Amino acid sequence: MLSNDLNFISTKVGKDERNVKAVVSLLEKGMTVPFISRYRKEISGGLNEVDIQEIKDLLEFVKELNSRKKTISNTIKAQGKLTVDLKAKIENCYSKNELEDLYLPFKPKKKTKATIAREKGFLPLAEMILDKKKQGSVEEIAKLFIYESKNSFNEKEAIEGAGYIIAERFAENSELRKFVRKKMFEEGKLNVRVTREWKNKRSKFEQYYDYSESVNSLPSHRILAIRRGEKEKVLKSSILLDVEKIKTKVFFILYDNKHPRKEALDKYLEDALKRLVLPSIELEVRKDLKKRADIEAIEVFAKNLEQLLLSPPAGELVVMGVDPGYRTGCKIVILDKTGKVLEHDTIYPTKPYEKIRESTEKVVSLKKKFNIEAIAIGNGIASRETYEFFKKVFDGSSLIISIVNEAGASVYSASDIAREEFPEYDVTVRGAISIGRRFQDPLAELVKIEPKSIGVGQYQHDVNQTLLKKKLDNTVFSVVNRVGVDLNTASYHLLKYVSGINDTLAKSIVKYRNQNGRFDKREDLFNVKGMGEKVFQQSAGFLRIRDGSNILDSTGIHPETYFIVKKMAEYLGVEERSLVANKKLIEKIDPNLFITQEFGLPTIIDIIKELENPGRDPRKKFDVFEYTEGVKNFDDVEEGMILKGVITNITKFGAFVDIGVHQDGLIHISELSHDFVKNPEDIVSVGEKVEVKVLSVDKDLKRISLSLKALENRPKKIKRKEKEDILSSLKKKWGAK
Numbered sequence: 001m002l003s004n005d006l007n008f009i010s011t012k013v014g015k016d017e018r019n020v021k022a023v024v025s026l027l028e029k030g031m032t033v034p035f036i037s038r039y040r041k042e043i044s045g046g047l048n049e050v051d052i053q054e055i056k057d058l059l060e061f062v063k064e065l066n067s068r069k070k071t072i073s074n075t076i077k078a079q080g081k082l083t084v085d086l087k088a089k090i091e092n093c094y095s096k097n098e099l100e101d102l103y104l105p106f107k108p109k110k111k112t113k114a115t116i117a118r119e120k121g122f123l124p125l126a127e128m129i130l131d132k133k134k135q136g137s138v139e140e141i142a143k144l145f146i147y148e149s150k151n152s153f154n155e156k157e158a159i160e161g162a163g164y165i166i167a168e169r170f171a172e173n174s175e176l177r178k179f180v181r182k183k184m185f186e187e188g189k190l191n192v193r194v195t196r197e198w199k200n201k202r203s204k205f206e207q208y209y210d211y212s213e214s215v216n217s218l219p220s221h222r223i224l225a226i227r228r229g230e231k232e233k234v235l236k237s238s239i240l241l242d243v244e245k246i247k248t249k250v251f252f253i254l255y256d257n258k259h260p261r262k263e264a265l266d267k268y269l270e271d272a273l274k275r276l277v278l279p280s281i282e283l284e285v286r287k288d289l290k291k292r293a294d295i296e297a298i299e300v301f302a303k304n305l306e307q308l309l310l311s312p313p314a315g316e317l318v319v320m321g322v323d324p325g326y327r328t329g330c331k332i333v334i335l336d337k338t339g340k341v342l343e344h345d346t347i348y349p350t351k352p353y354e355k356i357r358e359s360t361e362k363v364v365s366l367k368k369k370f371n372i373e374a375i376a377i378g379n380g381i382a383s384r385e386t387y388e389f390f391k392k393v394f395d396g397s398s399l400i401i402s403i404v405n406e407a408g409a410s411v412y413s414a415s416d417i418a419r420e421e422f423p424e425y426d427v428t429v430r431g432a433i434s435i436g437r438r439f440q441d442p443l444a445e446l447v448k449i450e451p452k453s454i455g456v457g458q459y460q461h462d463v464n465q466t467l468l469k470k471k472l473d474n475t476v477f478s479v480v481n482r483v484g485v486d487l488n489t490a491s492y493h494l495l496k497y498v499s500g501i502n503d504t505l506a507k508s509i510v511k512y513r514n515q516n517g518r519f520d521k522r523e524d525l526f527n528v529k530g531m532g533e534k535v536f537q538q539s540a541g542f543l544r545i546r547d548g549s550n551i552l553d554s555t556g557i558h559p560e561t562y563f564i565v566k567k568m569a570e571y572l573g574v575e576e577r578s579l580v581a582n583k584k585l586i587e588k589i590d591p592n593l594f595i596t597q598e599f600g601l602p603t604i605i606d607i608i609k610e611l612e613n614p615g616r617d618p619r620k621k622f623d624v625f626e627y628t629e630g631v632k633n634f635d636d637v638e639e640g641m642i643l644k645g646v647i648t649n650i651t652k653f654g655a656f657v658d659i660g661v662h663q664d665g666l667i668h669i670s671e672l673s674h675d676f677v678k679n680p681e682d683i684v685s686v687g688e689k690v691e692v693k694v695l696s697v698d699k700d701l702k703r704i705s706l707s708l709k710a711l712e713n714r715p716k717k718i719k720r721k722e723k724e725d726i727l728s729s730l731k732k733k734w735g736a737k
Helices: 003-013 017-028 033-039 049-078 084-091 096-106 113-119 123-130 138-149 155-171 174-187 220-231 243-254 262-309 356-370 383-393 409-413 416-421 427-440 442-446 465-483 503-516 522-527 533-542 559-572 601-612 720-734
Strands: 189-194 210-214 235-240 319-323 330-335 341-347 374-378 400-404 642-651 654-658 665-668 689-698 703-707
Touching (some): 017 049, 033 465, 084 096, 096 174, 113 123, 123 138, 138 155, 174 262, 220 235, 262 442, 262 465, 319 356, 330 356, 330 427, 341 427, 400 427, 409 427, 427 442, 503 522, 522 533, 533 559
Parallel strands (some): 374 400, 665 703
Antiparallel strands (some): 319 330, 330 341, 689 703
């Protein structure tokens, strides 16, 4: 890798160049981000997963840019115009826009006013007009040109043609374009107006009917909202920039203030700016704004997805999954502790086809037959009525009854994955299975659904779909490896997200398991077709085996460091098994005694942490949630109500809350806290249970405005910095570890 490239990446990431170089080397060897972050801390300098992923993304960007640089250099070289200075500029350029600016004068052109003028032979006249040494007006220069060329050119046509050539040359100047681009970002104003067709109509875009804002202050959600408004023919917009102001600041890049034909060149410059530069740069700026907005929106989407994937699992319970409905009834399935389908049926507990007695007898009989421990009800249509039916039937029982977010369940039930898993069931039964399994283990079930279909993003259909898919896939990949996967129960859909394992190998693992029974130890993976040393190295630490022959296989300790655990056990004079989850013994270990040439203190500390909490799950503990009684539909919601809800989605402008009426309410960012809030995710998170106050209800647009800060007694969420200060003071006071 070129030193310039390495310097660019390390500067962008803001990390030591040596660590960046080491990470790049590991990535080039095919190591995954989670593996490097977790098991190669000594080499990476302890860089976290976010930093390593950023290095990986920048590495891909640099490779793509270098490929483009090579193409451009070769094209210009073939024209015999690649100077030493231009070559250096191309090699040192790390902006796609600026790279294309350098290439623009040499780029093959379609027919333009300037190319037509060149074909007619007006290029020499343009050169003469630009030549500062030549005296006289444009008209005098033109007469001289016509006389010397001995052609019967029309003077007016020649001057006009030369003007087009000069304007194009000005427009292709890379320094000029760079300056105008910078100014459009700094001083440009986005002007938005409603279209004639929508002038007297209400819409969700009405706040932008007559709107203007500086380009440099436009937040991502506003950019995407305005773009969607334009797409739907409700809005139209343009970026405004003062041409006269720009002209007075850029002319010196192109010609001297004392040029004998400065007045004419000023007009050519104005033409270049208005006709060629500003429209072109506006398109670039719009594209860059869109890209910036996409990145921000995708980051928010990814954060929401991460929080949803980390939703607390109810665990290994016998569950009745319920997909509620009115006319077609409620589809119910019984799942054993591992998610296996035991039975399915349909009940009719809701109007207009309610069969209360029959439905009651069915569910009571099923509970007794299978010893059901929990009922998971999807939060779609008829969920509240179905929930109340079950609460009434099992009143006073210890049975867990919970409403589950079913976002994406319908997508899953009609997918190829669902058909492959349950070819014998229709979509409604598959939906109930998904709801029940999602209750048992959200992560294991959600990985089967295309991330963007889960419904935790904003404008997900408007952003760059390639970037979106890549980011969301990376998020799923990261969470799966953070949580770890049970090798003996995981579906291939979950296994394929494990570090180093692809779709084919995941299927091979499941096939081997089905044919040969459970895995007893991690090394058994070598019996699976396609499992080699490299893949084993990347994946083994993230795969767990419960009740196997080696207890360390149930932890996040990598097999390559088992010898260190063995040394620790020998040092204490105990068996390795005795060390696991034995805090008294573990406290006696001095990590410095077990540092090796390959594995330093960070790895030893990680090993000790894993021994203390073997196979620890980073997800929170599951708790049951209940909506506010008596509020089931949109029409039940009134201003001033205090309601219970669950955060379903977070955007840059606020958080959406499911309050149990099939229409999420919005807590605007200004209503999250009495303090200034920069990012809503600093205050709330997806899946968090909250209590909110209804500020207003717009029945025309079906909008509910909510407030968190209006409830003064709500405990204030401690920010990370405050938490660190509190912990620091406690350590000083009591010597806490």
